[in-house]
Amino acid sequence: MTGQGTPDVPSGGPAPSGSPPTMRSPSVEALQWLSTRSGVRIRLPAKGTFPTVLEDLERALGEGSGVRGLAVTIDAAGRELGVPQLREIEVLLLERHGAALLQVVEGQSAAGKVGGLQNGARGARRVSRRTPVSSDPVLDGGVRNGRRALRRPWRDRTAPPPVEDDPVPRPASPAAGRAHSAAAGVSAGLPADAAPTLLLRRTLRSGQRVRFHGNVVVLGDVNPGAEIVAAGDIVVMGTLRGVAHAGATGSTDAIVAAFRLQPTQIRVGAVIGRAPDGQAPRPDTPEMARLRDGVLVIERYMPPAVD
Template sequence: MRNDGVTIKGTKEGLLIILDGELDFPVILRKLEEKITRVENFFAGAQAILDLSGRLVQPEQLEQLEHLISSQHGIEIIRIINQGCLDEKGEREAMEGAIVEDGLRNGNGNRNRRVTLNENEEQLSTLIIKRTLRSGQRVNYDGNVVILGDVNPGAEVIASGDIVVMGAFRGVAHAGAKGNEKAIITAFSLQPTQLRIANIITRPPDEENSEPNQPEVAKIKDGMVIIESSLNFSN
């Protein structure tokens, strides 16, 4: 079933709800509600996969979608694609070595999805974005952020945990935004306009440097933000 940016179809796992990546979020939310309401009795009690591929969805927007689909219309969301919930192949590529605990919400209505990067560290949720961030775009997330693309000049990424970019980072980054000095920022090509970890800020030197030829990691050492090769990285 298609209706200007919202597609709902049946699969072996249940309903597949696909949201257009170009329309503004309020428009998508309204069209989704109209479509579900039109055949509410048919969908009630069903299970659904929510496909957000191609959309940059903020946590509060995801809350609105879950409330509309599950709380208002009784459809159980069993999986979310491209919102901290990739398929197995995507998880291996983006979070190799991490332990991913599946599940959307527990019985108390709290989000269960956690990614454990280190057994001795606090568990943080992880937002995975499969797109390049362009100038003017901003991501602010309470947890880790993994970007499967580039971050262009003029874009900004803020995370209370780590920031991992599977591409070139040329924007503004703030990891450990709630004061976590153990947070890191890493990219295949780290060329930021500004780096900040916890409350410590650094900028690139004024003179032009050649593009890095290997992945690099920014971290705090001796009260300063330093950048080193990922091959030499150690906590």
């Protein structure tokens, strides 16, 4: 269990690769390091200014072989991290140490402000694979995934404006974006205004909520009581039973598509639709909800022709 019981010295448990640099400090205010099943969890010191915290983090990451290829969870220990600060941490992890920032936990009190996915009482404990960010959304790892899932051209579309409480910090420095392009590799063939896409490889359960400033693709189900709010489109590669709000920042051409569309509620832009009372038909086919003349309609999903 990786709850609050984070030991204040480096944990037992096998080090994932090599031996992670240990921060042996008697003070509970020091940075803490814990290997978990899903990667590495680093708890930032509760005191001190952000630059010193960042220095601590850099020192802890050491020469940079310890976390390479791992998913890192940052526990902000109650500290409120702004988007630029998150960005700095992410850049440090990704570019200097080859590790992905999986999620940021703000501690119990400020549950889920930064994390994209709130796990109710536990706060934003676990955010699914976040896409790395870059200044150029086209180069975004998430977009590559999204393109594959969507196979859908982005004509007639401007990049959607950010959703409030934006879970993924948006790019701060163009330099970061360039560095990213090397990591991302492929970028050809995508229009420059493609929206970032969040890929969630898990089932969203009751009480879990995702907000994202781009598109959201779920490889799993969205159960009743779960909620997705996206500025762009929502695609569920499973059964959508919860609430989906596409085009949350006002985009009226956003869509909600699912292998099985059985939602509690669908919202597109400012239009809200709900399942009819009583027994609704449940076709065994992928469907898509969109606005037509301001009315929410559900239609059979037709894959767009490949260009």
